[in-house]
Every structure is written in C-alpha cells, then in structure tokens.
Amino acid sequence: MAVDTHITDAHAALLARFRDGVPIALARAISVVENERPGFQAFLHAVLAEGPESARIGVTGPPGAGKSSLVAEIATAFRKNEEHIGIVAVDPTSPYSGGALLGDRIRMNDLATDPRIFIRSMATRGSLGGLATTTKEVVDLMDAFRFDRVLIETVGVGQTELEITAAADTVVVVLVPESGDGIQAMKAGLMEIADVFVVNKADRPGADRLLKEIRQAMHLRAGTALKNVPAHHGADLSRVVKKERSTEPEPVDGGWAVPVLKTVAQTGEGVPDLLEAIDGHRAWLIESGELENRRRARARVRVRDVVERELRRVAWRSEVVGERLEGGLDAIVAGEATPYSVAADVLDAVLGRGATG
Amino acid sequence: MAVDTHITDAHAALLARFRDGVPIALARAISVVENERPGFQAFLHAVLAEGPESARIGVTGPPGAGKSSLVAEIATAFRKNEEHIGIVAVDPTSPYSGGALLGDRIRMNDLATDPRIFIRSMATRGSLGGLATTTKEVVDLMDAFRFDRVLIETVGVGQTELEITAAADTVVVVLVPESGDGIQAMKAGLMEIADVFVVNKADRPGADRLLKEIRQAMHLRAGTALKNVPAHHGADLSRVVKKERSTEPEPVDGGWAVPVLKTVAQTGEGVPDLLEAIDGHRAWLIESGELENRRRARARVRVRDVVERELRRVAWRSEVVGERLEGGLDAIVAGEATPYSVAADVLDAVLGRGATG
Numbered sequence: 001m002a003v004d005t006h007i008t009d010a011h012a013a014l015l016a017r018f019r020d021g022v023p024i025a026l027a028r029a030i031s032v033v034e035n036e037r038p039g040f041q042a043f044l045h046a047v048l049a050e051g052p053e054s055a056r057i058g059v060t061g062p063p064g065a066g067k068s069s070l071v072a073e074i075a076t077a078f079r080k081n082e083e084h085i086g087i088v089a090v091d092p093t094s095p096y097s098g099g100a101l102l103g104d105r106i107r108m109n110d111l112a113t114d115p116r117i118f119i120r121s122m123a124t125r126g127s128l129g130g131l132a133t134t135t136k137e138v139v140d141l142m143d144a145f146r147f148d149r150v151l152i153e154t155v156g157v158g159q160t161e162l163e164i165t166a167a168a169d170t171v172v173v174v175l176v177p178e179s180g181d182g183i184q185a186m187k188a189g190l191m192e193i194a195d196v197f198v199v200n201k202a203d204r205p206g207a208d209r210l211l212k213e214i215r216q217a218m219h220l221r222a223g224t225a226l227k228n229v230p231a232h233h234g235a236d237l238s239r240v241v242k243k244e245r246s247t248e249p250e251p252v253d254g255g256w257a258v259p260v261l262k263t264v265a266q267t268g269e270g271v272p273d274l275l276e277a278i279d280g281h282r283a284w285l286i287e288s289g290e291l292e293n294r295r296r297a298r299a300r301v302r303v304r305d306v307v308e309r310e311l312r313r314v315a316w317r318s319e320v321v322g323e324r325l326e327g328g329l330d331a332i333v334a335g336e337a338t339p340y341s342v343a344a345d346v347l348d349a350v351l352g353r354g355a356t357g
Numbered sequence: 358m359a360v361d362t363h364i365t366d367a368h369a370a371l372l373a374r375f376r377d378g379v380p381i382a383l384a385r386a387i388s389v390v391e392n393e394r395p396g397f398q399a400f401l402h403a404v405l406a407e408g409p410e411s412a413r414i415g416v417t418g419p420p421g422a423g424k425s426s427l428v429a430e431i432a433t434a435f436r437k438n439e440e441h442i443g444i445v446a447v448d449p450t451s452p453y454s455g456g457a458l459l460g461d462r463i464r465m466n467d468l469a470t471d472p473r474i475f476i477r478s479m480a481t482r483g484s485l486g487g488l489a490t491t492t493k494e495v496v497d498l499m500d501a502f503r504f505d506r507v508l509i510e511t512v513g514v515g516q517t518e519l520e521i522t523a524a525a526d527t528v529v530v531v532l533v534p535e536s537g538d539g540i541q542a543m544k545a546g547l548m549e550i551a552d553v554f555v556v557n558k559a560d561r562p563g564a565d566r567l568l569k570e571i572r573q574a575m576h577l578r579a580g581t582a583l584k585n586v587p588a589h590h591g592a593d594l595s596r597v598v599k600k601e602r603s604t605e606p607e608p609v610d611g612g613w614a615v616p617v618l619k620t621v622a623q624t625g626e627g628v629p630d631l632l633e634a635i636d637g638h639r640a641w642l643i644e645s646g647e648l649e650n651r652r653r654a655r656a657r658v659r660v661r662d663v664v665e666r667e668l669r670r671v672a673w674r675s676e677v678v679g680e681r682l683e684g685g686l687d688a689i690v691a692g693e694a695t696p697y698s699v700a701a702d703v704l705d706a707v708l709g710r711g712a713t714g
Contacts, residue, residue, distance in 0.1 A: 003701040045698060048697070049692075049695060299699075303703060308672070310704055312665055312668070325660060329657055340362055340402035341360075342656075342660050343667065347667055347668070350664070
C-alpha cells in the first residue's frame with residue numbers, strides 16, 4: 001500500500017509509448033498524474049528512474065508583467081535552434097482575476113501549432129500555498145519526456161512564486177515599472193529565488209529607476225549575505241537558494257552574479273541578452289556543482305510532499321477514523337469535547353494506537 | 358504525545374487571567390498560539406472547552422476594495438452599543454503587493470486606541486492555500502475571550518477568501534465597481550460563501566451595473582441550486598455553505614436571501630443597512646439551526662487541520678525518518694532511487710512498518 005512503486009500493465013504500455021516520444025502519451029501521462037489516477041505514483045517512479053536532464057527555466061512575476069509574452073519569445077528563440085520545448089503555465093484560480101489571466105494566454109497560443117512545442121496550462125486549484133505537488137510532477141513528466149528545455153510560468157500571488165525553485169533550475173523574475181518598488185520586492189524573498197532579474201515593458205517610464213533599485217537592493221543584500229554563507233551541500237531548499245551573490249557583472253568567489261536586464265517582450269528587445277543570461281546560468285550550475293545541490297534539494301521537497309500527501313490519504317480513508325471523527329464532532333457540538341481532544345483520538349487511530357476516549 | 362490536552366502550570370496561570378478578561382493575557386495567548394509554543398494545543402483545548410459564543414463576521418474581497426475602512430466603520434458602529442469588538446486582519450505576504458496592503462491599515466489604526474477594541478494583524482506566511490490553521494486558532498481565542506463580535510478581514514488572493522467560512526459565521530463579500538464583473542466573481546465560488554454582498558465605493562461609475570450583475574448571477578444560480586439542495590446536517594463545509602438561495606429580498610423556504618448592498622465606507626453611506634443585514638443574518642443562523650451546522654462543519658475542518666499538522670510533525674521529527682530520508686536523497690542523486698521509492702520507505706518508518714529497502 002502506501003506509495004505503490006509497482007506499475008500496472010496499462011501504465012507499462014503507456015510508458016513504452018511515452019519513452020518513444022509520442023506526444024499523445026505525454027498528454028495521457030499528464031492526465032493520469034493530474035487526476036491522481038490509481039497507480040500514478042508508480043508511473044512517476046518508473047518515469048523518473050532515469051533522472052532529470054532538461055534545462056528547467058522558471059519565469060515568475062506579478063500579474064500583468066508580460067510573463068506569457070516573454071515565455072513565448074524565449075520558446076520561439078530556442079525553437080530556432082531546433083530544440084524541443086515544453087511549457088507549463090500555472091494559473092492561479094483567483095475569484096477576482098481569473099478572466100484577466102486567461103487573456104494573457106492568447107499570445108502563447110501562437111506557439112500551440114508548433115509540433116516541437118508542447119504547452120500545458122494548469123490551474124493551481126487552491127493547493128498548498130505554493131506549487132501543487134501535481135504541478136511539479138507534471139514538470140517532471142515534461143523533463144522525462146526529454147524536452148531540451150522546460151519553461152515553467154507561474155503568476156506571483158501569495159507564495160506561489162517562491163516555490164518555483166522546487167520545480168526550476170533557473171529562475172527568471174519578471175517585474176515591470178508599474179509593479180512597485182524594487183526594495184519591496186527584495187524584502188519579500190524574490191531576491192533569494194531570482195537567478196536572473198528582468199524589467200519587462202522597459203520602454204515605459206520608471207524602468208531605469210526600478211533597475212537601479214533592484215541593483216541597489218542586491219548590493220545591500222550581498223554585503224550581509226557574504227558574511228553568512230552556509231555550506232550548500234545537503235542544505236534544504238531555502239538555504240540552497242540563498243547563495244552568495246554579487247552586484248558586479250562577473251561571478252565572485254564562484255558565486256553567480258545575478259544579471260538585471262531590461263526587455264520589451266512585445267518587440268523582442270533585450271530577449272537575446274536574456275537568452276544569454278539563461279544559458280550562462282545553466283553553464284554555471286553545471287560547473288559549480290550547484291545543479292546537483294538544487295536537484296537534491298528538490299528531491300527533498302518532493303519526498304516531503306509525497307509523504308504528506310500519502311499521510312493525509314491514509315488518515316482519512318480509514319473507517320475507524322471516520323467513526324471517531326463523526327462521534328467526536330457530535331461531542332464537540334454537545335460541548336463535551338474540543339477539536340483538540342478529537343484530533344488526539346483520531347491520531348491514535350491513524351497511528352495504530354489504542355483509543356484514549 | 359501527539360496532541361497533548363494536558364495544560365502546563367504556566368499556561369494554567371495564563372488561562373486564569375485570560376478568563377478574567379485581561380487584554381494582555383489575550384495578547385500573550387495569541388503569541389503562544391501564533392508561535393506554536395510547546396503546549397499551545399493543550400491551552401486551546403482548555404480555552405475552547407466552553408464553546409463558541411461571539412458573532413463571527415468575515416469580511417473579504419479583492420485588494421483595494423476598502424475592506425479595512427468598512428471593517429472600521431462596522432466596528433465603530435457596534436462600539437456605540439457598548440459592545441466589545443475583536444478584529445483579526447489577515448495580510449497575505451505577497452512579495453509584490455505587501456506595501457500597498459499595509460497602507461490600507463492606516464484607517465483602522467484610528468480604532469487602536471479604543472480600549473474596547475482589540476486589533477490583531479496577522480501575516481499569512483505562505484500557509485496552506487487558505488487561512489492558516491493558527492489564524493483560525495487566533496479567531497477562536499478572540500471568541501473565547503468573549504468579545505461580542507469578532508471581525509475577520511481577509512484579502513482575496515487565490516483561495517484565502519474561500520476559507521473564510523472556516524472561521525466566520527457570517528461572510529460579507531466586498532466588491533468595487535473596478536473589481537471586474539459580477540459574473541466572473543460568481544463563477545469563482547464567491548457566491549457560495551457570501552451571506553451578504555457589498556458593492557463598496559458605490560459613488561463610482563459602474564456600481565449599479567455591478568449590483569445588477571451580482572443579482573442576475575445569483576438569480577441564475579438560485580434556479581439551478583434549488584433543484585439540488587442537499588440535506589445540510591453533517592455535510593462538510595463546502596456543502597454546508599452551498600445553501601438554498603433566493604434573489605428575492607425575503608427568505609424563501611427557510612433559506613437566507615443574500616442581500617446585495619451599496620456602501621461608501623469613506624462617508625459611512627449604506628453602513629446602517631449593512632449592519633442590519635449582518636444582524637439579520639445572525640438571527641437567521643440561530644433560528645434556522647444553520648449556526649449549529651456551520652459550527653459543526655468548522656469543527657470538522659479544525660480536526661482535519663490539527664490532525665494533519667500533527668502528522669507532519671510526527672513524520673519529520675523522528676531520527677529513523679531523518680536517516681532514511683538522507684540516505685534516500687543520496688540514492689536519488691546517484692540514480693538508484695526516485696522520490697517515490699524513498700517516500701514509500703519513509704512512510705513505512707512513520708507508520709511503524711518494517712523497512713522495505
């Protein structure tokens with residue numbers, strides 16, 4: 001039980017077609033994972049046996065920053081080198097902004113007819129304050145399908161953007177002159193996750209000021225960060241990403257100097273520099289050994305996610321638990337128990353201890 | 358172990374002062390809960406033994422809808438009746454909008470000098486896609502402190518606003534003419550949670566159109582909803598809130614007719630009608646038995662939250678688990694395992710089964 005790693009016959013057939021590079025097998029696999037069909041974890045186990053290979057590029061930023069246009073530009077440029085590109089676009093299902101975000105998709109649809117580009121749009125469906133585990137699993141599927149690059153676009157609402165590091169090797173943070181001041185962004189943790197900063201819509205007023213603010217904030221941060229650099233190896237995700245940084249355009253002490261670039265996605269201005277920065281970061285990841293650190297950190301997050309998802313499943317499917325819960329709710333309403341005494345009772349059942357009453 | 362329900366001596370002393378109504382004891386209790394200090398669950402168990410009493414009013418809506426101003430108006434009005442008011446204001450810690458949201462707080466600070474009003478501002482800290490469990494627990498503390506009303510203000514980003522039903526008895530959804538069309542809002546689940554709709558900043562263009570759209574959307578919904586009304590009793594939260602609704606201003610068949618009101622918080626216009634609607638809803642909750650349904654549904658969510666929080670804690674504190682995890686990560690990096698086989702191994706350790714290798 002628990003996490004099954006034995007693949008079903010039907011999934012074995014799917015896996016064979018998946019490995020042959022049949023796009024419809026990828027689409028089916030994604031659907032199996034997204035819907036958490038029976039055996040989906042065993043399927044993922046089989047798929048992931050060969051390890052990650054794609055360059056995973058995350059693009060995040062506030063609504064309206066032009067991320068989709070930028071992703072479309074990046075994908076188009078990579079395509080010119082005959083690369084195969086996978087794109088995962090994550091839309092938060094906000095009650096207020098749902099429609100507006102979908103409008104953003106239109107430009108990306110131009111790419112949808114290209115057979116070497118595979119686009120998958122996913123709703124976050126109110127999941128765990130970051131990227132849903134299934135979203136990360138879909139990114140893994142794309143990777144295992146052996147796209148040269150997998151682009152992951154997430155809209156920044158709440159904490160989603162901070163978890164992009166749990167899916168991507170290289171994180172591009174996109175801001176626009178209107179999106180508020182750079183210092184504010186720095187405070188909120190974007191600095192820790194950005195491998196490349198982009199000020200998009202740079203033809204608008206305020207672009208240079210934002211650029212300067214980001215650089216200043218990074219300078220301040222670098223000053224303090226250099227004193228407290230932990231060893232990376234085996235550190236957890238939050239520490240791995242808090243790396244040594246410099247404001248100079250050259251790497252210092254083997255660290256990565258985060259480029260701060262200007263683009264105008266609509267005209268393609270600045271996109272070549274962005275592509276160069278992305279490639280440069282990839283080269284640095286491999287050379288420095290940081291890629292392995294990040295993959296290890298990512299594996300840690302995934303194991304945690306899978307274990308917790310399974311614990312929730314184990315906890316609530318048991319009949320004994322169901323009975324104790326219902327009885328407990330009656331007792332709470334009658335003023336004879338609290339959620340804490342009921343939870344203690346339910347936990348005993350889940351963890352196979354005796355009843356405590 | 359697990360969820361301890363035995364209160365410590367220090368907490369027993371705190372509890373005594375809390376029950377005496379000493380505001381500083383409330384502040385200390387909130388801090389104990391917010392920081393999940395040892396024994397905080399036992400403290401909550403003791404505090405909640407007497408059951409809920411306050412009228413809990415949730416106010417939610419998009420950033421910039423004027424929720425804080427409206428909450429300030431509501432609190433001021435209740436204060437004129439000598440009521441004691443608790444306010445919990447939940448700020449999402451978005452990297453992009455952090456600053457703007459804080460600006461919204463200024464108006465509420467006028468209230469902070471009133472000894473009968475207790476305000477607590479909380480960050481969501483990237484928690485579980487809704488209201489953090491600790492946030493709901495702070496609302497419980499406010500309730501147990503016997504405020505006449507507890508006002509809970511949440512900003513709608515992602516799914517936070519939908520979970521307000523897990524903390525409030527009466528949910529006021531605030532929209533503004535600028536916040537997009539009513540149909541969109543309806544689609545996204547706001548209709549299920551709203552007990553009262555408010556179009557704030559109603560002196561701006563588009564207010565009447567939004568008002569009309571909301572009413573129309575509710576009419577459409579009521580048409581379908583009436584055919585599928587489930588029994589309420591014991592249903593889970595999502596079903597409990599999906600109640601029979603009517604677009605007529607009078608309750609139909611014992612259901613609640615959701616008022617759609619206009620306000621201008623800055624001038625106080627429309628606020629008396631809002632207060633009346635809130636009081637009317639409370640009366641209906643009690644009369645119809647729906648208050649008990651909602652409390653039961655809330656208890657169910659809380660038990661689930663507490664159990665899952667504890668399962669996570671149990672899972673990750675064990676040394677055996679730690680060793681299996683680290684060894685597993687090494688194996689993943691070496692290409693000899695996947696997160697799924699490691700998760701299976703970790704789960705066996707957590708649930709007290711033998712090693713599977």
